[in-house]
Amino acid sequence: MSEREPESLKQTLFDTIEAERGRLKLIARDIWENPEVALQESESSERLQSALREEGFEVTAGVGGIETAFVARYGEGTPVVGTMGEFDALPGMSQQAKAEREPVEVNAPGHGCGHNLFGVGSLAAAIAIKRSIDRGDLSGSIVFFGTPAEEAGGGKMYMVRNGAFDDVDAVISWHPGWYNAPGKGSCLAVDAFDFTFQGETSHAAASPESGRSALDAVQLLNTGVEFMREHISDAARIHYVIHNGGSAANVVPGEASVEYLVRAPERVEVERISEWVCDIAAAAAQMSRTDLTATKTSGMYGVLPNHTLADAIRKNMEYADFPLDDEREKFAAELRETLGDVEDSLQYIPESEREAAREVAMFTRPINAPDEGQTGSYSTDSGDVSWNVPLGRFRAATWPVGTPAHSWQAVAAGRDLGTVGMEFAAKTIAATLADLLEDPELRQQARAEFEERSADHEYESPLPEGADPYKLVNR
Ligand SMILES: [Zn+2]
Incomplete structure (x- = not known):
């Protein structure tokens, strides 16, 4: 039972769900x-689209050049509120809904990040509104953003660049997890090359003097x-992987390539470090007497938090x-038992x-934002959304305490157990969107905070000219 009685409008929303x-x-x-x-999620996307139709x-598919991206809109005029749903799975994560490691099909994909719940939880909220x-009972418009390819470089930046979020007053979104809490933290911006x-x-033995090694350059x-x-700052992260290092040890490699990710809390810092990395690449080509093709393939912003929306979410929880x-x-x-010691995960929530979390399998009691003032060492395509519209985010408990995302336990929980948390998420989103539609002051406050936090930096799409998400996935 809920601890407090919701007002009748919210009760109606919950009844619908x-x-x-x-x-x-x-x-x-x-x-x-x-x-x-990612990018092959056509049936999953269609499943959500048809429920909305x-x-x-009114559903528009193929947004921003991505076939599985869509925007579904209902209502008339302002205010306009939105929610987002992801639905892509992870390669190789196939797992049955049982408490031991056993794939449905070896090496097949699986929902290791709970995006099947993510998409439908948000869908439920949109339908209730x-x-x-x-x-x-409410007036204005509701928009559901079907956001694909989160697991493979992101799709939301393309939708943002396409103007999909331009007329929206606020967006409320969530992600599966093992606790119920709003997010007040940020994360790292990123560039990919x-x-x-x-x-x-x-x-390589008979005539090395006539060769010039591309691998040397890498x-x-x-x-x-x-x-x-x-x-560079401690908070920055740089990682790379060599995709092509040549073909045989007795052949001087004529072509070699390396992929880079550059991350830092601030967009400007990412750009500064990226420029330095590109200079080093040019110098490496000079040193090795090779030719360089440097291509920026993608980019994302870090998340701009919105405490006004986080507080509204927390209240509705x-x-x-x-x-x-x-x-x-x-x-x-049973699932929790298989995780062993989860003390490291518990460090993430307040002491x-x-x-309380140690004592239960599912940690259902809502808690305050555990990440206020923190910058997580990850990147998400929600970052670009948050720089274009006030974005409220939260996590809902769909997995046992301490379950890491992208684990087989997360897949196992996602078939049925997680639907309870999904419904909790749907109610939380619906109630918060109703607050936003009804309360001009809340909208204004969220907007004012957004303006203040983004005042020092004008958003510019971090995507390079001609960026192609399909190329990134199929390389
Ligand atoms: Zn995810």
Whole structure:
């Protein structure tokens, strides 16, 4: 039972979500059973689109040049509020819904990040808001953003560049996890590069003097970057992988390529470091007498937090109940058992909450934002959304305490256990979107905070000219 009685509008939203529970769970399960990886998630995308079309939403697919990206809109005029749903799976993560490691199909994809729940939780909220608009309880417009390819470089930046978020007052979004809390933190901005060097092949023993090694250039670049690392901020992250280092040891490599990711808390810092890395690449080509093709392939912003929206989300979490039954709790306990020691994960939540979390399989009680003032060492394509519209984010408990994302336990929980947290998320989103539609002061406050936090930097799409998400996935 919820700790507080929600006002009647919110109760109506919750009733709608509960009335649709069976259908929503079925969609989440269908997507779980047919896991599709980034940019190939056509059936998952269609599953969500058709549910929205049935409700009367106007659906535009293929947004920003991505076939599986879509925008679904309902209502008339302002205010305009939105929510986002992801639905892509992870390669190789296939796992049955049981408490031991056993794939449905070896090496097949699986929903290791709970995106089957993510998409449907947000869908449920959008439908509830739509029905309240129909009843005349709310006025304005609701937009559902179907955001693909989160696991493979991101799709939201392309939708942002396409103007999809331009007329939206605020967006509320969530992500599966093992606790219920709003997010007040940020994360790292990122740039991605491909450096390809062209040299001359020759017999490495008989005539090395006629060769020019492209692999030497890659190694000089990597070595140069290792020396640079001391002179950039501790919070920055640079990592690389060699995609092509030549073909045989007795052939001087005529072509070699390396992929780089450059991350830092601030966009300007990423750009500064990226420029330095590109200079080192050019110098490596000079040193090795090879030719360089440097290509920026992608980029993202870090998340701009919005405490106004986080607080509104936190308040609504108290209204949304978390109806975990004995059977699911038992399965959660079995799954949790397989995780072993989860103390490292527990460090993420405030110390005052750890004892309570230690004692349960599912940590259902909402907690305050655990990440205020922190910059997480990850990047997300939600960053670009947050620089274009006030974005409220939270996590909902779909997995047992301490479950890491991208683990087989996360996949196992996503088929059924996680649908309880999904419903909690749907109610939290719906209630917060209703607040935003009803309360001009809340909208204004969220906007004012957004303006203040983004005042020092004008957003410019970090995507390079001609960026192609399909190329990144299929390389
Ligand atoms: Zn995810």
